[in-house]
Amino acid sequence: MHADRTEAYLRRIGVERPDSPSAHALQVLHAAHLRHVPFENLSIHLGEEIVLTDEALVTKVVEARRGGFCYELNGAFAALLTSLGFEAALLQGRVYGEAGRPGIPFDHLALRVRTEDGGDWLADVGFGAHSELPLRFDERGDQADPAGTFRLTEKESGDLDVLRDGSPQYLLDARPRALADFAAGAWYHRTSPDSHFTRSLVCSILTGTGRVTLSGRKLTTTADGERDVTELTSEAEVLAAYDRYFGITLEKEPFLNPLLPT
Template sequence: MDTEQTDAYLRRIGAARPAAPTARALGELHLAHLRSVPFENLSVHLGEEIELTAEALVAKVVRERRGGFCYELNGAFGALLTALGFDVTPLQARVYDEKGRLGIPFDHLALLVRTQDGGQWLADIGFGAQSHLPLAYGERGEQTDPGGTFRLVESAEGDLDVLKDGKPQYLLDPRPRTLADFTGGAWYHRTSPASHFTRSLVCSIIDGDSRITLSGRTLTTTRDGERTVTELASEAEVLAAYERYFGIRLEREPRVRASR
């Protein structure tokens, strides 16, 4: 990313260019991204290709003013952080399902970020409802965050379980990866009937101290654990909600595609 592209990305998330790649700057960028760019899987159901290159991902977030799921969001964010002088390493993880079973390898992409002031941080703006701020990568005690209480627990094999409020979210492999390594995982999640991304629609963003989520025609606002649910009645209402709450302009309503 050149200076012009970097500045455009910073404008997209409403953040100033940091003076140095510090832990504080990383935290500000992380939160700004979560508040500006939605977690969404609309491309899966709109028949859009997902290209795992930094150029394509940044273009989707900045020029097209869209969001994405983990590979897209953390891939684009990693490119921004690298352009700003942070040391960024993609890491692969396997996600736990509701029954505690692990998903496929390269199920999820997260970022290990090293800052100029000597810190190592787990940055993840692509997991949906996760920590609002980066987690201290070397810390093994509880880490309190606006998104919950988090903990990184080492396994006997050297991997890290990432826990939220005591519940395992994903198993993180500390070995460095590249963006291209996640091509198979991204293909699986946009094509397999077994993937939850092919079976449901989601678009979600942090709005102040609330989270707003649109799933199909169900609009949910969550604040302090209290949920307000509104059922939208028409395609026009759905398209208006995408634009109002997520800044996404669509020509047609996304619908879950039939599994093939």
């Protein structure tokens, strides 16, 4: 990215340019991204194109002040990290479903990030409620995080299971990929009736005390362990909630796309 674009991205997530691509800087950037850029699938239900290029993803996050799902958020974050001197590799993952089986190949995009002070990290700002800080990629013991206890376990195939509080979240392939490799996965999640993204409408963001999530007209706020659910009753209330909690300005209320297969 051009230097001006990098500075605009940093303003978007509310942090100063780090002095160096260090592990501490990565932690600050990771946490700030989660608190300023929402996880959302609104484009699927607003009929908007999802284009997997660095230019398109950064434009959506920085200029349109939107969020996205894993391909968009981690793709844009990788572009930012690279512009700041980090080494960021795109990795494909398969998310575990309710039956305990991993999903399709290229189901998820996560990042392996190398910092100048040594060591590789698993960064993931595109999995909704997940680790707030990057995880040590080569560590196989428990890793404490504000969001829980995480562990990376190696399978015979060489792939990694990423677990949160003992529950497998996704199966990660450690081989670097190109952004274009994820196009089929993104298309599947935009169009398939078997994708949870076509069957749900979600916008969610981490806060300093918990999380705020808007699913359709159901607004859920969690603060210091206390959960409050409010049913919004009008389009005006919904649009105001998107603006207030997520910084997203919409012209119309998104609904589950009736043109998608069900």
